[in-house]
Amino acid sequence: MQPSKRVDIVSVKLVKEASMLYRNRRIRSPQDCYELFKEFLGEVDREYFVVMCLDVKNQPTNITIAHIGSLNLSIVHPREVLKTAILSNAASIICCHPHPSGDPTPSPEDVDVTKRLIEAGLIVGVEMLDHIVLGDDSYVSMKESGYFENE
Template sequence: MSEIITIKNLPENERPQERLLRYGAESLSNAELLAIILRTGIKNENVIQLSNRVIKTQGGLNGLLGSTAEDFKEIKGIGLSKTAQILAVAEISKRFRSYKSGVDYKISKPKDAADLVKESMKSLNKEVLKIILLNTKNVVLCIKDVSMGSLNSSIVHPREVFIEAVKKSAASIIVCHNHPSGDPTPSKEDINITCRLKECGKLLGIEFVDHIIIGGETFISLKEKGIV
């Protein structure tokens, strides 16, 4: 019976951990970095080979960092423990690149809002709607997920959008959602929902500042388009 090959079983000059400490993390491939996190391979496949297969299966590093637990269920060699390890690192990466933890983050222009959520949304394979809650000085109070799935009026109900704003006594909100296709061009439904939410905001006394659509590395502000 073949044994499970760990990093320690590899020749010393091939061990990712030793190479990282000697030459720096930037010298390692994506598969080698993932191998350090996963630690062990499986029968007939060392940890670097396993890591390389996982990255390819998920469509590259961006796909890996945008994956959910469900995405790993059918990947041989990735059980619950390794799934949790990957998802934890992915979340740390998103938080580091997207959120200004412990520091006030002020929204002065649409790009500020887009930069705040883009890293966590650009690689998602489903549409997700988030709201950014702001105080009277346009400082971010928090960011909340509202819905997941195709964006339409039956899923995006004003009640779900504004309930957190009321709870947090937010002065205004910015709605953000992603287009998995990578094209941020607003659909007719996107525009209809925007207009509906803007009117509801007026009734509640909570300003609807903007609707940001993320498409890969790009974004569109419906405020800049004159729709909000």
């Protein structure tokens, strides 16, 4: 006869660490995303993969850093990106990461991770609206650039 095993009883919750004011109530364009993400991140020297959760009216509800990478690499897993979205009952997400090189051109890895996140979001019911790549003074909206066409 095997001995009994103890099972932990747990709960999961989001913890608010801080807040920031956002002058627009809704996200209406990639430019709105760029401005909010730029304000949130400031000047960073490595890749941060950031997720903004939105409600059904495209109002940001929270922002989280899903991963901090190195100078030119960030390993992003859909589980980590969608965790906050699921816990906060988000209708959709917009992802963002800076290229410390200053060139916002999406890399092949950026394209691959975006496709994986779109697919994972469809499975769990959280739509990925865009993936913004930040440069020094510019950005690329992967949706506007056609990377979402094969959704």
